[in-house]
Amino acid sequence: MSGIHPEHELHTRRRGRNMWLGLVLGAFVTLIFAVTMVKLSEPQNENPRAPNYSATAGVSE
């Protein structure tokens, strides 16, 4: 059978490299998630033109 099948020697040869790459990508995703959480928890009053939702919260017309 031709082609790359799951047990090919290529996979063994690249296992270490791929594992490290996977770890780096996983760490990158975790970092973006952590930064997002921090940014969302910061006060949102930096842009004076941004609508202030908290001022109108609970007011119905």
Next chain:
Amino acid sequence: MTDATFSSTEREYEAQFDDYVELLKPRVMRLVIFTALVGMVAAPVAVHPVIALATILCIAVGAGASGALNMWWDSDIDAVMKRTVNRPVPSGRVKRAEALAIGLTLSFMAVIMLGLFGNELAAGLLAFTIFFYVVIYSMWLKRSTPQNIVIGGAAGAFPPMIGWAVATGGISIESVLMFALIFVWTPPHFWALALFRNDDYTAAGVPMLPVTKGTRVTRNHILAYTLLLVPIAIAPAFTQIGGVVYFTVAVVLNAVFVYGALCIWRRDDAAAGADSYRAEKRFFGFSILYLFVHFVAIMLEAVLRAFDLGVTNWPVWY
């Protein structure tokens, strides 16, 4: 495609993860991480630890990416010099095209992510640093002028300024002085190396000062730049990031550094050759410690301020 394509008898060496890490010049990255962290910690604005970690990583990856681009561009001269012949590209472990692709991709990602994690100024400074190191220093100055290291040293001097910009969103006298400290330190540091690695640079045709102007001129330049460095290194003591600890450390380090430069200045090639460039090698080794301890002192001052342990009546001029 068949299995034969991947025959173990025909395959070339395949780069491992370590080779790609080495492509990013991890030793340079360590210094970049440290100085950027000090710039951030010394700033008067606190940075959330997660943001600090994320932005420092961006700065480190940006520095590593410029190292990869430098190895892509300089692979021909790296192959000639003993000091660099085992780098991933000249040794054949990583292909030139791979180094270029990795360098460009990581540069782009580092700048974009720093803009998102930190702010536009920090991202702009990182982009300029990468551009300066790769285009201005590696492609233009390195092979064309003996002053290459004087101007090119700016690339290595930006990290504390970027760290400061992440925290404050601006540039101030303190961050400019941290920049100046590394910028003026770089020429004597590299010229001392060039004195005892002269053969390497001659073989590669890199116009380092000892190659083009001779070792006497280089020794004079080392002393001149070391003397110029003294006021620049001591000045931060009288800013918001300094204090009595930094002042004491800076005075001692600069006294030893000037003494080392004087020793090099007094010698000629015959004396240096007789003891295998002992004074030059010692000066080079001390120069690394010199820079490291200056930044440790800045960090120490920041810690003392955080715990209100600083000297209250210390003169702050800026």
